Amino acid sequence: MDHSHHNHDVLSQAVTHSPADHTTGHGSGSNGHDGHMMMMQMTFYFGYKNVELLFAGLIINTPGEMVGACIGVFLLAAFYEGLKIGREVLLRRNQISVRYNSMPVPGTDGTVLMETHKTVGQRMLSLAHLLQTILHIIQVVISYFLMLVFMTYNGYLCIAVALGAGVGYFLFSWKKAVVVDITEHCH
Known part of the structure; x- marks a missing residue:
């Protein structure tokens, strides 16, 4: 079977779209709306x-809807930062046992340090x-929702995620000692 002919047919059915219309192309897909099939944007815009x-059906079409979405995403990102700190506070309050383990670590100048x-x-x-x-x-x-929002590649929404995370960190983490968490998701 000649697959190159089939691939050409599929490619010839693809519709190019203008820069103003970043997410739709004409198609017969059942996942679309108003006869349009939604396609994922692959560059920032x-x-x-x-x-x-x-979510399907949650489609932004006006500047007001975009402002509302950005405010919601901003608040979600700030809440995410607050949730991380809140979990740490709860963990400290509910500590049942604390154990300290020390081990020798060679120093840079040949001395032995205790870690x-x-x-x-x-x-x-x-x-x-x-x-x-x-x-x-x-x-x-929430972390995966924020990642998926960023993956829309919409500049406004990406900025809202970044600013929300920054403001959330500023508001909730100012008393916390800075420790890098290698198990943190999607950051």
């Missing part, structure tokens, strides 16, 4: 027409751990 946001690690434990079958688990699930879902 600034626009407000036909921007599909997270101390703090291990915090809590019971697995406890209300505190159940609450931490639920908050962790919420945190993961």
Whole structure:
């Protein structure tokens, strides 16, 4: 079977669109609206027409809708930062056991330094751990929502994510000691 002929037919059915219309092309797909099939934008752009946001049917078409979406995304990103700090505060309040482990580490000048690690434990079958688990699930879902918003490649929405995360960090993390969390999602 000659696949090059089939691929040519598929490519000839693709419709190019103007820079003002960043997310739709004409097609017969059932996932579209008004006879249009939604296509994912693959480069950054600034626009407000036909921007599909997270869910089918949640489509931005006016400047007012874009402003509202940016405010919502900004607040979600700020809430995400607050949630991370809130989980740390709850964990510190519900500490059950604290263990310090020290181990020798060679220094740069040949001396031996002692490195101390703090291990915090809590019971697995406890209300505190159940609450931490639920908050962790919420945190993961929000982080993926923010990632998907950024993946719209819409400049306005990307800026809203970045500013919301920055403002959230500024508001909630100012008392926190800065520690890099290697398990943090999507950052």
